[in-house]
Amino acid sequence: MTAYIxxxxxxxxxxxxxxxxxVFLLFNWVGGDPAYILAGKMSNPEQIANIRKQLxxxxxxxxxxxxxxxxxxxxxxxxxxxxxxxxxxxxxxxxGPSLTVLIPLTILETLLAIGLALGVAYVRGSLTDRMVMIAxxxxxxxxxxxxxxxxxxxxxxxxxxxxxxxxxxSFAENLFHYALLPILIALAVGIxxxxxxxxxxxxxEINQDYVRTGRAKGLSEPRILWVHVLRNAAIPIVxxxxxxxxxxxxxxxxxxxxxxxxxxxxxxxxxxERSDFPVIKAITVYxxxxxxxxxxxxxxxxxxxxxxxxxx
Amino acid sequence: xxxxxxxxxxxxxxxxxRRLRTDRIAMVALAVVALFLLTLxxxxxxxxxxxxxxxxGVNYAPPTFMGAQSAEERGVQGMHAAEEAVPDNPRxxxxxxxxKLRAERGAGAATDAAPVEYxxxxxxxxxxxxxxRAELAKGSAATAVERRATLPLGADKWGHDIIQKTIKxxxxxIVVGLTAALLATLLGTLFGALAGYxxxxxxxxxxxxxxxxxxxxxxxLILAVAAVLQxxxxxTIVLILGLTGWTGVFRLIRAEYIKHKGRExxxxxDAIGASDLRKMFIHIFPNISHVPLVQMSILTVAxxxxxxxxxxxxxxxxxxxxxxxxxxxxxxNELILGKxxxxxAASAAMAVLVTAxxxxxxxxxxxxxxxxx
Numbered sequence: 201m202t203a204y205i206x207x208x209x210x211x212x213x214x215x216x217x218x219x220x221x222x223v224f225l226l227f228n229w230v231g232g233d234p235a236y237i238l239a240g241k242m243s244n245p246e247q248i249a250n251i252r253k254q255l256x257x258x259x260x261x262x263x264x265x266x267x268x269x270x271x272x273x274x275x276x277x278x279x280x281x282x283x284x285x286x287x288x289x290x291x292x293x294x295x296g297p298s299l300t301v302l303i304p305l306t307i308l309e310t311l312l313a314i315g316l317a318l319g320v321a322y323v324r325g326s327l328t329d330r331m332v333m334i335a336x337x338x339x340x341x342x343x344x345x346x347x348x349x350x351x352x353x354x355x356x357x358x359x360x361x362x363x364x365x366x367x368x369x370s371f372a373e374n375l376f377h378y379a380l381l382p383i384l385i386a387l388a389v390g391i392x393x394x395x396x397x398x399x400x401x402x403x404x405e406i407n408q409d410y411v412r413t414g415r416a417k418g419l420s421e422p423r424i425l426w427v428h429v430l431r432n433a434a435i436p437i438v439x440x441x442x443x444x445x446x447x448x449x450x451x452x453x454x455x456x457x458x459x460x461x462x463x464x465x466x467x468x469x470x471x472x473e474r475s476d477f478p479v480i481k482a483i484t485v486y487x488x489x490x491x492x493x494x495x496x497x498x499x500x501x502x503x504x505x506x507x508x509x510x511x512x
Numbered sequence: 513x514x515x516x517x518x519x520x521x522x523x524x525x526x527x528x529x530r531r532l533r534t535d536r537i538a539m540v541a542l543a544v545v546a547l548f549l550l551t552l553x554x555x556x557x558x559x560x561x562x563x564x565x566x567x568x569g570v571n572y573a574p575p576t577f578m579g580a581q582s583a584e585e586r587g588v589q590g591m592h593a594a595e596e597a598v599p600d601n602p603r604x605x606x607x608x609x610x611x612k613l614r615a616e617r618g619a620g621a622a623t624d625a626a627p628v629e630y631x632x633x634x635x636x637x638x639x640x641x642x643x644x645r646a647e648l649a650k651g652s653a654a655t656a657v658e659r660r661a662t663l664p665l666g667a668d669k670w671g672h673d674i675i676q677k678t679i680k681x682x683x684x685x686i687v688v689g690l691t692a693a694l695l696a697t698l699l700g701t702l703f704g705a706l707a708g709y710x711x712x713x714x715x716x717x718x719x720x721x722x723x724x725x726x727x728x729x730x731x732x733l734i735l736a737v738a739a740v741l742q743x744x745x746x747x748t749i750v751l752i753l754g755l756t757g758w759t760g761v762f763r764l765i766r767a768e769y770i771k772h773k774g775r776e777x778x779x780x781x782d783a784i785g786a787s788d789l790r791k792m793f794i795h796i797f798p799n800i801s802h803v804p805l806v807q808m809s810i811l812t813v814a815x816x817x818x819x820x821x822x823x824x825x826x827x828x829x830x831x832x833x834x835x836x837x838x839x840x841x842x843x844x845n846e847l848i849l850g851k852x853x854x855x856x857a858a859s860a861a862m863a864v865l866v867t868a869x870x871x872x873x874x875x876x877x878x879x880x881x882x883x884x885x
Contacts, residue, residue: 218724226740341866343820345840346859353847447729454821468732469825472739480736488727 204511205496212492219488224268227477228261268481277482282474287482290467297367298463300374301455302448305383309390310441316391317398318425321406333399336392344389348458351385365460382455397440401433408432434505442498446491524802524880531879538875544868548682555683564676564834569667572851578666666853668842677834678857682865684835685823688749689816695754696815697808700761701797707762708769709792718762725759734818738827749828753815761807768800802880809873813866820862836862 259267271277277287320332356362362381368374405411406429414424453465460466464483471479502509522530532538554560574581635641666674707718725733737752772778773796781795816836822828823837831838836858843855 214720215723215727218720219727222724222728223736226736230740337870338863338867341870342859342863343817343836343840345820345824345837346855346863349840349844349847349855357848447731449729453731457825468735472735472827475739475742477739480739484728484732484736487729487732491727491729 201511205500208496208499212496215492216489219485220269220272221265223481223484224265227481228264228268271482272485277478280471280476280479282471282476287478290479291464291482291486294462294464294467297374297461298449298452298456298465300371301379301382301386301452301461301463302445304375304379305386305390305452306441306445306448308383309387309394310437312387313391313394313398314430314437317395318402318430320395321399321402322421322425324403324406333396336396339388339392340396344454347385347389348454351381351388352458356381365458367461378459378461382452382459382461386452386455394440398433398437401436402429405429405432431505435502435509438501438505439498442494442501443491445494446487449487449490528802528876528879532875535875535879537871538879541868541872541875544864545872548686548865548868551679552683552686555679556687560676560679564680565672565832567671568673569663569671571667571669571671572846572849573663573667573671575663575666575853666851668854669846674854674857677839677854678861681834681836681839681858682861684746684829684833685816685819685837685862686865688746688753688819688829688835689812692750692753692757692815692819693808693811695750696757696811697761697804699754700758700807701765701804703758704762704765705769705792705797708766709773709788709796711770715766718766722759722762725756730756731818734822735827738822744828744830746829746833749819749822752822753818757811757815761804761811764803764807765800768803769796772796772799806873806877806880809869809876813869813873816862816866816869 275288279286280290316332320329323329352364356364363378365378367378410428410432411424414428419428449464452463453469455461456463456466457469467479468483470476471483499511503511532542551560555562663673663675668674668677703718703721707715728736733756734752737756741748741752769792773791778791778795781791786795819828819835820837820840823835824841825837826841828837829835839854839858843852843858846852847855
């Protein structure tokens with residue numbers, strides 16, 4: 201087990217290096233000279249030269265690359281170009297609000313989608329099944345923007361059931377006051393694709409021989425569905441949920457932006473708007489690393505769910 | 513497709529078409545998509561919606577069935593009417609700030625430049641804009657256009673006809689989606705073919721490339737590229753989506769090439785001395801061409817959605833160009849004033865196209881690959 205984990209971590213190195221090179225090329229080569237962005241419209245050559253020296257971009261690309269790798273390893277990206285806040289501070293303070301929305305959201309969405317998908321898969325081919333699937337397709341076709349605009353206007357602004365936007369200091373206030381509507385909207389948007397996907401996972405299992413065997417020996421239908429079928433369909437579900445976690449962090453950026461939640465996603469948009477390259481670089485590299493680690497974690501969880509899985 | 517000889521069996525495409533034709537939902541979806549494409553063609557050639565940015569209606573002209581509204585009702589009679597249209601929300605965290613700003617301004621009382629304010633944020637360019645508007649109004653007064661009080665689906669802030677604007681916006685969004693999907697499919701097919709056919713270090717290299725691109729979440733990658741490419745434009749957004757979206761196609765095409773390269777017909781082609789490129793694209797490709805087709809269809813839907821989000825955030829199409837995303841962006845502010853028609857038009861157009869396109873894609877996949885079902 202330890203050997204497996206070590207080997208997987210070792211195999212991540214080339215990919216991680218690739219991400220670093222990709223981000224480096226994008227921002228240091230394609231992006232042009234950042235000194236001009238930093239100096240703004242009014243600049244003289246001395247200022248530009250000064251900024252270039254500070255950033256280390258008067259050095260060769262190899263030296264710059266080395267500086268970038270050192271920054272990643274030590275988690276010291278210096279200060280944001282637009283606010284002057286240190287990047288490590290930006291990352292740590294923005295993670296909390298993001299997770300306050302994301303963790304309840306992921307749990308609720310997964311449980312709801314599993315329950316509904318299992319029900320729909322059980323009555324597959326029926327009118328209910330077809331109606332739910334059509335509703336999912338139509339629901340997925342409406343832009344997430346429309347959901348947010350309409351719900352925020354109607355539920356929060358018109359009816360006043362929720363705060364229109366904002367974020368407090370205490371965790372409980374955030375979770376039970378400010379995060380409620382964002383979670384509700386993200387749930388409404390996210391449930392349709394998950395439901396559709398999980399339904400196909402269950403359909404793959406529901407015609408298997410062990411289901412017939414279960415019925416033959418007199419197991420109750422709920423037991424067959426919730427114990428036997430669910431256990432077997434759990435692997436693709438876990439893969440899907442785990443693989444989606446890091447992108448959820450970014451994917452919630454629209455919600456965070458609309459509701460002024462000071463999370464990672466909103467930070468990315470702000471950084472793109474302000475051409476704040478160090479913030480984007482740091483978030484990209486760390487989210488990529490998180491994605492790889494979560495993939496490994498998903499593989500380890502297979503083993504826990506299904507003892508037949510051999511980790512090679 | 514009809515062969516004079518009875519002995520020839522129908523090909524893959526003929527069979528797929530036959531299966532597709534029996535699927536009633538697919539045919540309806542195909543008709544809807546075709547209708548959109550026809551409208552796109554008409555608008556691209558300038559037959560319809562050429563003058564979409566002509567200000568033919570009064571500002572915020574309501575849809576015809578609602579009847580004409582006076583200027584006060586429309587909330588365009590200067591600043592104060594617009595302000596009244598925004599009631600205080602009891603839970604609005606900015607309410608205090610707004611009230612304070614309003615009180616301050618009331619004391620100043622020298623703000624007849626009528627800046628449009630939302631949540632009390634003063635537009636610093638309001639005076640300039642007002643001057644430009646006044647000039648423009650002089651210009652248009654010379655040409656003497658009677659502005660209409662209502663339009664079939666209403667008008668936006670400037671009095672543009674929503675129907676024509678939606679048609680123009682659909683053109684932008686669909687063209688971006690299709691071109692970007694074409695680019696991504698081409699890249700994915702090329703990479704996948706090289707990796708799957710040559711194997712060994714070529715395969716290792718492309719696999720590494722693939723894992724690098726997939727380990728960065730897609731939206732983050734798009735935003736990072738958008739941050740770097742400073743100039744906005746249709747080409748930029750096509751490049752952003754196309755260069756980042758090839759990974760799914762690559763994975764499938766690579767698997768197909770690995771499967772096919774050992775088949776007998778490829779060995780036969782090898783025996784008659786066909787070159788690698790010839791084997792890859794003349795012999796193998798026609799046998800797997802349904803895979804990129806279905807993928808392109810899936811990508812088009814995904815890219816249309818991405819374009820809408822990018823344009824909404826202001827990283828997409830340039831200002832002055834209509835797209836579903838930029839329409840939604842305007843509609844967000846209009847909704848607070850109770851002007852829901854632009855939001856409704858853009859959302860409905862997008863939802864109808866995407867639903868039809870998704871249903872058609874599902875049917876196409878089932879028709880081309882019956883084993884998958």
